[in-house]
Amino acid sequence: MAAPPPAPAAPAPSSQKAFLETEDGTRVxxxxxxxxxxxxxxxxxxxxxxxxxxxxxxxxxGANSGVLKVDLFFDTTxxxxxxxxxxxxxxxxxDVDPSLPGTDxxxxxxxxxxxxxHWGDLHSFKAVIAQLELTYTYxxxxxxxxxxxxxxxxxQYEESQAFGRQNPTSGTPRPHRVHRVQPGETLDRISAQYYGDSTRWRTLATANAIADPLALKPGSMLTIPKLDS
Incomplete structure (x- = not known):
């Protein structure tokens, strides 16, 4: 088999792995x-x-159900x-699950x-998968x-008080953003961009478990944690 084409700028795995949790506690x-x-x-x-x-x-x-849209990437090459x-x-x-409570x-x-x-400090409202589009690319x-x-x-499946009324991000102690590393970028430059202070690069290194701050891989994704006030 020929060598696979390079993956299209996929987010890198991190210590805080996102997952879906079903109502019976199963983690996907x-x-x-x-x-x-x-x-x-x-x-x-x-x-x-x-x-x-x-x-x-x-x-x-009245209020309508909240909606969360997310694109996921899978690669087993x-x-x-x-x-x-x-x-x-x-x-x-x-799929319909006859074992769920209230089923008749x-x-x-x-x-x-x-x-x-779930992803680190972020936890969405209880939700149903309203739509799914799966594309095999290799x-x-x-x-x-x-x-x-x-x-x-x-x-959104029902009203949730986890992080405020129908708001999946309010109430999280340290909301995150993400940044795609560009060629030639360094942690201190990224720190200056988001925090206005290049010396905050250690916060980024800790949040992303980066052992060598000089070895950033272009195309990888960095978590940008919010600084404590």
């Missing part, structure tokens, strides 16, 4: 941490337009094993499980999939 690990998360919320406001009148005053009619062994665990979370098949009340996305000579990307849309 993400092979690589995501580069970004997209969280959205919306409220519904309504008003009745009347002929001959101006703009009507809106009335609040180093081991030569089927990458679907990892992606399949997440795909199966969209005679009343057609079965459902898939809810999940919670195969072995025998047709075995070795690399894949997955776009997940998680929709």
């Amino acid at each position: 690990s993400c092979l690589f941490n995501p580069a970004q998360l997209k969280i959205s919320r919306s409220n519904t406001w309504s008003g009745v337009a009347m002929p001959g009148r101006g703009v009507t005053r809106l009335r609040y009619t 180093d081991t030569g094993t089927d990458v679907s062994a990892h992606t399949g665990k997440i795909v199966s979370l969209m 098949e005679s009343k057609h009340s079965t459902r898939p499980p809810y999940v919670t996305f 195969f072995s000579s025998t047709g075995m999939p070795l690399r894949a990307t997955m776009a997940l849309v998680l929709r």
Whole structure:
């Protein structure tokens, strides 16, 4: 088999591995941490337009479920094993599970499980996988999939007080950002960019378990922790 093409700037594994937790406590690990998360919320406001009148005053009619979107990357070219062994665990979370509490098949009340996305200090609301798009991007000579990307849309299942009302990031003690390392960048330069202080590079080294701050790999992802006030 020919050497695989280089992976498209995938996030590097870190000591804080992201995972999905199902309602029975099962952990489904993400092979690589995501580069970004997209969280959205919306409220519904309504008003009745009347002929001959101006703009009507809106009335609040409720909050809609929060939505978390995340793109995951999977690569098993180093081991030569089927990458679907990892992606399949997440795909199966969209299947109906008759063993869940409250299930009554005679009343057609079965459902898939809810999940919670965890990554270090970040914990999402309880959510269901509303949409999943899996793309296999590289195969072995025998047709075995070795690399894949997955776009997940998680929709809030119920109101959660874990980090505030319907807000998956509020209340986390040290919210994180991520930074993709560019060629020639150093930790002190990245520290100056985010903190305005190049001497804070040790914070980045500790957060990302970097033993050699001069050996940053271009394309890798760094966690940028928020500094304590």
